[in-house]
Structure formats: structure tokens, C-alpha cells
Amino acid sequence: MTEMSTTAFKDNVTRALADDKLQFAMTETGPRFIAKRTKAREALPEFDQLRDQARDIKDHVLDHLDIYLETYEAKVKEAGGHVHWAETPDEARAAVLEICRKANAKMVTKGKSMISEEIDLNKHLEENGITPVETDLGEYIIQLRNERPSHIIAPAVHLTRDQVEADFRRVHTHLDPKRDLTEIPALVEEARAVLRQKYLNADVGITGANFLIAETGTSIIVTNEGNGDLTQSLPKVHIVLASIEKLVPTLEDATTILRVLARSATGQDFSNYTTFSTGGRRPGDPDGPVEYHVILLDNGRTSVLGTEFQDMLRCIRCGACLNHCPVYNAVGGHAYGWVYPGPIGSVVTPALVGIENARHLPNASTFCGRCEEVCPMRIPIPKMLRHWREKEFERHLQPTSQRWGLGLWAFMAKRPRLYRKATAIAARVLSNQAVGKGRLKKVPLASGWTAFRDLPAPQGKTFHQLWKERRP
Amino acid sequence: MPETSPRVGLFVTCLVDMFRPSIGFATVKLLEDAGCTVEVPELQTCCGQPAYNSGDQADARALALNVIEAFKGFDYVVVPSGSCGGMIVKHYPEFFEPGSTEHDEALDLARRTHEITSFLTRVMKVEKVEAQFPARATYHDSCSGLRELGIRNEPRKLLASVEGVSLREMTDAEVCCGFGGTFCVKYPGISDKMLEKKLRHIEATGADTLIAGDLGCLMNMAGKLKRQGSAIKVRHVAEVLAGDYETPPIAEAE
Numbered sequence: 001m002t003e004m005s006t007t008a009f010k011d012n013v014t015r016a017l018a019d020d021k022l023q024f025a026m027t028e029t030g031p032r033f034i035a036k037r038t039k040a041r042e043a044l045p046e047f048d049q050l051r052d053q054a055r056d057i058k059d060h061v062l063d064h065l066d067i068y069l070e071t072y073e074a075k076v077k078e079a080g081g082h083v084h085w086a087e088t089p090d091e092a093r094a095a096v097l098e099i100c101r102k103a104n105a106k107m108v109t110k111g112k113s114m115i116s117e118e119i120d121l122n123k124h125l126e127e128n129g130i131t132p133v134e135t136d137l138g139e140y141i142i143q144l145r146n147e148r149p150s151h152i153i154a155p156a157v158h159l160t161r162d163q164v165e166a167d168f169r170r171v172h173t174h175l176d177p178k179r180d181l182t183e184i185p186a187l188v189e190e191a192r193a194v195l196r197q198k199y200l201n202a203d204v205g206i207t208g209a210n211f212l213i214a215e216t217g218t219s220i221i222v223t224n225e226g227n228g229d230l231t232q233s234l235p236k237v238h239i240v241l242a243s244i245e246k247l248v249p250t251l252e253d254a255t256t257i258l259r260v261l262a263r264s265a266t267g268q269d270f271s272n273y274t275t276f277s278t279g280g281r282r283p284g285d286p287d288g289p290v291e292y293h294v295i296l297l298d299n300g301r302t303s304v305l306g307t308e309f310q311d312m313l314r315c316i317r318c319g320a321c322l323n324h325c326p327v328y329n330a331v332g333g334h335a336y337g338w339v340y341p342g343p344i345g346s347v348v349t350p351a352l353v354g355i356e357n358a359r360h361l362p363n364a365s366t367f368c369g370r371c372e373e374v375c376p377m378r379i380p381i382p383k384m385l386r387h388w389r390e391k392e393f394e395r396h397l398q399p400t401s402q403r404w405g406l407g408l409w410a411f412m413a414k415r416p417r418l419y420r421k422a423t424a425i426a427a428r429v430l431s432n433q434a435v436g437k438g439r440l441k442k443v444p445l446a447s448g449w450t451a452f453r454d455l456p457a458p459q460g461k462t463f464h465q466l467w468k469e470r471r472p
Numbered sequence: 473m474p475e476t477s478p479r480v481g482l483f484v485t486c487l488v489d490m491f492r493p494s495i496g497f498a499t500v501k502l503l504e505d506a507g508c509t510v511e512v513p514e515l516q517t518c519c520g521q522p523a524y525n526s527g528d529q530a531d532a533r534a535l536a537l538n539v540i541e542a543f544k545g546f547d548y549v550v551v552p553s554g555s556c557g558g559m560i561v562k563h564y565p566e567f568f569e570p571g572s573t574e575h576d577e578a579l580d581l582a583r584r585t586h587e588i589t590s591f592l593t594r595v596m597k598v599e600k601v602e603a604q605f606p607a608r609a610t611y612h613d614s615c616s617g618l619r620e621l622g623i624r625n626e627p628r629k630l631l632a633s634v635e636g637v638s639l640r641e642m643t644d645a646e647v648c649c650g651f652g653g654t655f656c657v658k659y660p661g662i663s664d665k666m667l668e669k670k671l672r673h674i675e676a677t678g679a680d681t682l683i684a685g686d687l688g689c690l691m692n693m694a695g696k697l698k699r700q701g702s703a704i705k706v707r708h709v710a711e712v713l714a715g716d717y718e719t720p721p722i723a724e725a726e
Contacts, residue, residue, distance in 0.1 A: 366652025
């Protein structure tokens with residue numbers, strides 16, 4: 001597990017850049033997601049209008065979150081379910097454990113849940129003698145490897161097929177060494193066979209939620225493998241783990257946002273399975289969980305409300321910003337060091353763990369703007385990253401060399417006459433060193449530049465000098 | 473084309489000023505050929521983007537006020553950069569309280585400010601330029617120009633009118649080259665990986681010339697192309713449109 005600290009990000013990056021398998025895996029997947037989204041978007045003329053509507057729905061919810069949370073809670077209770085409020089990861093973990101203990105649970109199956117990652121639930125369950133089994137194929141793979149997801153919707157995107165095959169052979173000791181597992185369908189089949197029995201044996205099923213609907217008390221999950229349905233409908237107890245910003249007012253609102261979710265994520269019109277759960281089994285129902293619990297996690301989100309960072313809470317975790325991010329595609333998700341990678345991760349993580357613990361993340365962006373361009377919820381990600389940089393600047397969290405360099409530059413830039421003189425000298429000195437070459441291989445204090453590229457040399461005089469000479 | 477000669481203030485940009493004045497002069501030529509009167513206000517230095525993107529709002533504001541002051545009274549302000557142009561057009565108005573004099577002035581400047589290729593095509597209605605430039609070229613879309621100012625067809629349309637230029641599109645022309653201002657020196661490894669991918673796409677086109685509209689990106693790409701010993705010549709779009717093939721390409725002596 002990669003650690004999160006100010007120094008670790010750079011180490012993580014160095015490691016990621018030198019990891020050939022990772023680099024191979026990243027080159028294969030990035031373009032595929034992008035092409036699919038582009039196609040799905042082109043096929044739906046009202047796509048951008050839907051994005052506006054989706055944004056407005058969430059903005060409205062965030063402005064009235066208290067009301068919708070109360071309505072939602074009442075509706076869940078009406079449907080026979082239970083709501084547990086968790087301000088911190090500790091409280092959320094404790095709530096899950098208590099429910100599991102009451103159910104005498106030995107094993108729980110899990111659908112994909114980023115909140116489970118956020119509260120590090122698996123470790124907590126294991127420490128308390130309960131075996132968690134991830135049922136999403138990607139999550140299952142990374143559970144075998146004791147890793148975190150490297151992508152919000154494609155947790156094992158950082159791995160190559162042969163790595164997965166090796167993991168299966170290591171853990172699934174029943175496997176015939178001669179059995180061909182080189183193709184993806186064979187790997188899926190093998191995982192399915194193993195998971196089938198787990199679904200039946202599980203005492204509790206835990207899923208996340210893509211949406212919580214206030215008017216009905218319904219939770220919605222979308223999956224492509226159907227694993228979520230089996231996870232939540234076979235065991236006696238179903239726990240929904242969700243953060244408070246997943247609320248939407250109505251079913252209609254949820255379907256509006258669903259129309260942009262899968263298209264942005266995988267380029268599908270809809271995910272294979274969209275599952276609605278309202279309470280547990282009713283009298284006369286042939287199956288379904290007997291108990292239905294929702295654990296609502298805050299973990300710092302309410303402190304984001306009303307601030308310049310509020311827009312981040314519109315995120316529906318589609319992963320489009322990751323797929324389109326050249327930085328993410330260069331280093332993979334683990335380099336970000338915590339649960340949420342990529343551009344939105346660099347906005348969310350500082351809010352949840354503190355900017356002082358995530359100093360690099362908002363800085364590791366070129367502000368190329370592709371994330372904002374594709375975000376279905378129109379989150380102004382570069383603007384939010386810049387706001388984090390402002391916080392770092394205010395709190396003096398940036399390296400001294402950077403502060404001094406920037407301070408000196410700004411001092412000059414605010415004094416045009418002095419600036420003219422200084423730039424004229426710098427241009428002359430640098431160009432003199434590059435006579436006959438046009439470029440410099442090494443420049444004092446510019447190793448960040450010259451480590452990988454030459455510095456094109458100035459032509460000699462500055463534009464302002466030449467302008468005065470030529471157009472006096 | 474407007475009936476009277478518009479008075480244009482050239483915002484040189486700090487990189488063009490110090491590293492490559494030829495881009496500034498090419499821009500002046502294009503503007504004058506299009507019938508503009510060009511002036512270069514002495515007060516200008518930098519648009520303030522390095523401060524703004526480093527979280528230093530106070531200095532960014534101070535520099536914005538300086539630019540606002542320097543370019544008062546011009547019909548238009550033209551910039552040979554989508555990045556600095558985007559800063560003035562999209563971000564300056566965000567610095568000031570709506571309703572304040574500064575905000576009004578920032579909005580006014582934003583309305584008058586244009587990147588060079590979009591100014592020529594959108595405002596001056598230039599359809600083609602009279603220039604020659606021998607180049608099998610490929611064009612890289614710099615991020616700010618593309619995504620903040622919506623510039624995509626403008627440079628291509630004008631380049632297509634240059635005698636001797638043939639354009640071929642690279643894969644992922646709209647993906648960042650890894651420059652990102654201070655990003656490229658703060659995270660050189662990530663920047664280099666992005667650059668590596670970009671250069672692979674450039675080389676795959678078989679082009680002998682790489683063109684873009686922002687000197688920062690151009691210096692980044694040229695710096696690595698030359699480090700690798702590539703023969704691809706790197707030029708700013710204004711230089712090509714002005715037919716300036718005598719000035720050595722970026723990072724070359726001749």
C-alpha cells in the first residue's frame with residue numbers, strides 16, 4: 001500500500017513512471033474509454049443539456065441537503081429500513097460491525113463501494129473476525145493483491161492480464177495448471193465460479209449507492225456484472241454504505257443523472273444493471289434481505305458546504321476526468337496515494353484528509369482543462385485545484401524555493417522598468433551561452449527543465465528592446 | 473473588416489519578449505497586413521498567470537491591474553498566446569467584485585482581448601494570408617487556447633492559406649504536451665511522460681514542422697525534440713503565417 005504524505009507523491013510518481021507493466025496497462029485502457037464516451041456523447045444530441053440539468057439538480061440538493069436527508073431518513077424508515085448517521089469513518093465502521101455482529105456474520109459479500117475504501121472497511125472487518133469478499137471483478141482482483149482501487153470505476157485498470165492470471169493461480173489453488181486463463185472471459189468465468197458460492201454463504205451483503213432518493217427512500221446501484229444484485233438480495237442483511245451527497249430529490253432526478261453517468265463512465269447508454277432498493281423484504285416477498293440498513297457518512301463533507309469547494313460534492317464518481325487526464329494516464333491511480341485518484345481525487349482528497357497531508361495533489365496538474373470539459377456534472381475541477389493552491393499559499397505550505405522564486409519574479413513583474421532591464425540581461429546572458437546552438441543543455445537552477453529537455457535559448461535582445469530600436 | 477484602421481495594443485507576453493521576439497514581430501506584421509495600427513505599451517510585463525496558478529492572488533491581481541492600465545483606450549488587445557489570452561479573457565474578471573470599477577474594467581479588457589489567429593479570422597474577417605512557407609506541418613492545440621477560448625479551426629484555416637504549407641493532423645492533437653507552466657519544472661517526470669506521448673504522435677505524422685500557438689508549449693516540445701536529435705522544426709503559428717522562415721526554428725541556431 002502506498003502511503004500518503006507530501007514526500008510520498010513524488011516517490012510514487014517515480015515508481016509509477018518506471019513500472020513497465022503499469023505503463024502498458026495505462027496505454028491500453030485510457031484511449032478505449034475516451035473513444036467510447038465520445039461515441040456515446042455524439043449519439044445523444046441533448047447530452048450537454050442533460051449535463052446542465054444534472055448540475056442544477058445536485059446544486060439544488062446541496063443547497064437544501066438537511067431537508068432532503070431528513071425526508072430520505074423518514075422514507076427509509078417507512079419502508080422498514082434503518083438509517084445510521086456516521087460523522088466519521090470510525091462511526092461508520094462501528095455501525096457496520098454492530099450490524100454484522102447482531103447477524104452473527106462470519107462472511108460478508110461486498111458490491112463496489114468507494115465509501116468502503118474511504119473508511120478502510122475490509123481491514124476493520126478482518127480484524128474483527130469477519131471475512132469480506134469483494135464481488136466486483138476488479139475489486140476482487142485487487143483484494144487478492146491487497147491493493148487499493150487505482151480507478152473509481154475500474155479498480156484494477158493498472159494491471160495487465162498476465163498479472164491477474166498470476167494472482168488467480170496463486171490464490172485459487174484448485175486451478176488446473178493446464179487451464180488456459182490468458183483471455184479475459186476465462187478469468188471472468190473463474191472468478192464467477194469462485195464467487196457464486198460466496199454469495200450463497202454470505203451472512204451480510206454490503207453495497208455502495210450511486211444515488212439515494214429522498215421522495216421514496218430508495219438506494220440505487222449501477223453495475224455491469226450483476227454482482228451488486230446478488231450481493232444485496234441473497235444474504236439476510238443488506239447494508240448500504242453511502243455518503244450524504246448521494247441524495248437526489250426524486251426518481252425523475254435520478255434518471256436524469258443516470259443518462260449522463262454511464263455515458264461518461266464507460267460510454268454505455270446505461271450500465272447493464274441499475275438496481276433500486278427500497279427497504280427489505282416485505283410480507284409476501286419470495287426473497288430479498290430481511291434487514292435493510294443505510295449508513296450515511298459525512299466525513300468532512302458538511303464542512304465543504306457553503307465554501308468555494310462545494311461544487312466537488314456534485315461528483316457522481318463516473319471516472320471520466322480520470323480517463324481524460326494526461327497526468328492520471330501517465331502515473332496511474334496509486335500514485336495519488338489515497339482512495340480517490342485523478343483530477344477529482346486531487347480536489348476531494350485535500351478536503352477529506354487535510355491539504356497539509358495532500359500538498360502535491362492540487363499542484364500535479366497542468367490545468368489543461370480536459371477534466372472540466374468532460375465532467376457530466378460540470379464541476380470546475382481546475383478552478384477547485386487552484387483554490388487548493390491558494391490555501392497552500394496562504395498557509396505557507398509550498399516549498400521555500402518556490403515561494404522565493406515566485407516572490408522575486410512577482411516583485412520584478414510589478415516594476416516594468418526594472419523588469420525590462422532584468423529580462424534584457426537574462427536574455428543576453430542565456431543567448432551568449434548558446435551561440436551557434438540555439439539551445440542549452442544545462443542551466444543553473446533549471447534542472448527541472450533540463451532533466452529531460454534542452455532549453456531553447458533566447459534570440460538575444462528582448463522584444464521591447466528591438467521594438468524601441470526598430471520603431472523609435 | 474472594420475472601415476477605419478483599428479488601434480491594436482500588442483500584449484507581447486513575457487516568454488515572447490524574452491525568448492523569441494520574432495513571434496512578436498510576426499504578429500505585428502499580420503496585424504498591420506490586416507489593416508491595424510499596432511502599438512506596444514511600455515507598461516506591460518506578464519499577465520500574472522504564474523502567480524495566479526501558484527495560489528498567489530494578491531500578485532495576480534496586481535499584475536492584472538497593471539495590464540488593465542497598460543491597455544486602456546485600445547480598440548483591441550492582441551496576444552500571440554491562447555494561454556495569456558485566456559488569462560485576460562476568462563480569469564481577470566474573476567479577480568474583482570462584480571459591480572466594482574475594477575471588475576467593469578476587467579470585463580471591458582476581456583471583451584477587447586483576442587488571441588492572434590482568432591482575432592484575424594473572427595474580428596478582422598481575414599480569410600487568407602499572403603505568405604509562403606515550405607512545411608509539411610502538424611498543429612498542436614494548446615490547452616488554454618482550445619478549451620478557454622475555443623480556438624481550433626482558426627489557425628488551421630489560416631495555415632491552409634499559406635503557400636507551401638500542407639497540414640496533417642496528429643492523433644490527440646488536443647491533449648496537453650506536459651508544459652503547464654511551473655508544472656513542468658515541479659513535476660518533470662510526469663511532464664516528460666506526457667511529452668513523450670505527444671512527440672510520438674507528432675513523429676507518426678511524418679511532418680517536418682511542428683506548429684502551435686503558445687511559446688511555452690513550443691519550448692517544451694522543441695526542447696525534447698532537439699534533446700532527442702529530431703530534425704523536426706518547431707515554429708509559432710504567427711511566424712508561419714507571416715512567412716518568416718528566415719529566423720531559425722525554436723531551439724535551433726540556423
